[in-house]
Amino acid sequence: xxxxxxxxxxxxxxxxxxxxxxxxxxxxxxxxxxxxxxxxxxxxxxxxxxxxxxxxxxxxxxxxxxxxxxxxxxxxxxxxxxxxxxxxxxxxxxxxxxxxxxxxxxxxxx
Amino acid sequence: xxxxxxxxxxxxxxxxxxxxxxxxxxxxxxxxxxxxxxxxxxxxxxxxxxxxxxxxxxxxxxxxxxxxxxxxxxxxxxxxxxxxxxxxxxxxxxxxxxxxxxxxxxxxxxxx
Numbered sequence: 001x002x003x004x005x006x007x008x009x010x011x012x013x014x015x016x017x018x019x020x021x022x023x024x025x026x027x028x029x030x031x032x033x034x035x036x037x038x039x040x041x042x043x044x045x046x047x048x049x050x051x052x053x054x055x056x057x058x059x060x061x062x063x064x065x066x067x068x069x070x071x072x073x074x075x076x077x078x079x080x081x082x083x084x085x086x087x088x089x090x091x092x093x094x095x096x097x098x099x100x101x102x103x104x105x106x107x108x109x110x
Numbered sequence: 111x112x113x114x115x116x117x118x119x120x121x122x123x124x125x126x127x128x129x130x131x132x133x134x135x136x137x138x139x140x141x142x143x144x145x146x147x148x149x150x151x152x153x154x155x156x157x158x159x160x161x162x163x164x165x166x167x168x169x170x171x172x173x174x175x176x177x178x179x180x181x182x183x184x185x186x187x188x189x190x191x192x193x194x195x196x197x198x199x200x201x202x203x204x205x206x207x208x209x210x211x212x213x214x215x216x217x218x219x220x221x222x
Contacts, residue, residue: 033210042200043153045210087153096141096160096204097168098211102152 002026004101006088011107012078020073020104022088030091033098034062034073037085046073046086075106083108113137114214116201122220129188131217133201141204142184143211144168144176146197153200159184191221 004024012018024032031050035043049055049064049071061074075082085103092099117132135142144156145168155168157176165176173195177185184203188195198218202211 031208042213042215044213048208048210050208089153095158095166096206097143097155097158097166099155099169100145100153102150 002092002099004088004090004099006086006101006104008102009105009107011109014078014080014108014110016078017074017076018078018106020075020086020088020106022071022073022101024069024071024088024090024099024101026090026092026099028091028093028095029066030093030095032062032064032071033089033091034060034071035087035089037087037103039084043087078108080108080110082106114201114203114212116199116214116217118217119215120218120220122222123188123191124222125192127188127191127221129191129219129221131186131188131199131201131219133184133186133203133214134182135184135203135212136182137203137205137212138181139203139205139212140181141206141211142178143202143204144174144184144186145200145202146170147200147216148197156186191219193221195219196221 006022034046037043047062088101089098145153159178175187201214204211
């Protein structure tokens, strides 16, 4: 079957570093996306990994290991505005379709 | 800037009514998607279109149909709304397989 797992909730302190993990099992693999979704708003794109390794983009980095079916999103120097849900999504079936995880709700405290 | 717009932010309909949700994108994207988002279940794909008049079922197509007569517009139709279709509906578009999806603001549909 096709499945994506990520933790339901995480908490962290302003200024800290947090790592959100995602494991997946899908038929076919066309890359892994991370999206951020603030409460009541639409998801917005954060990162895309198709090859193994780390992609860095400012305070956010994303890592992929295809052999392990594993990715993580690393958020550094956390700010209050980073409180949101983070969605892991995998391209599958050699199509443009994505399967989404249920999201990780991150709360950042002062 | 890519813009994806949806016809309504909030909608209340009665059981059995026919419901149309409209989505328009302004970036000439080939692909358009309809999802629903429910607590604890995440985003689930209802239908996908990769070209005008072309459509493909997603993971939960039952009770829904779609229409794509023009490249920029993708409509989701609930032929006979039921209470279990109460949800947040999100439309998205993308250029192709290697590119991110851009989401509209969502329509919160309540069926009573």
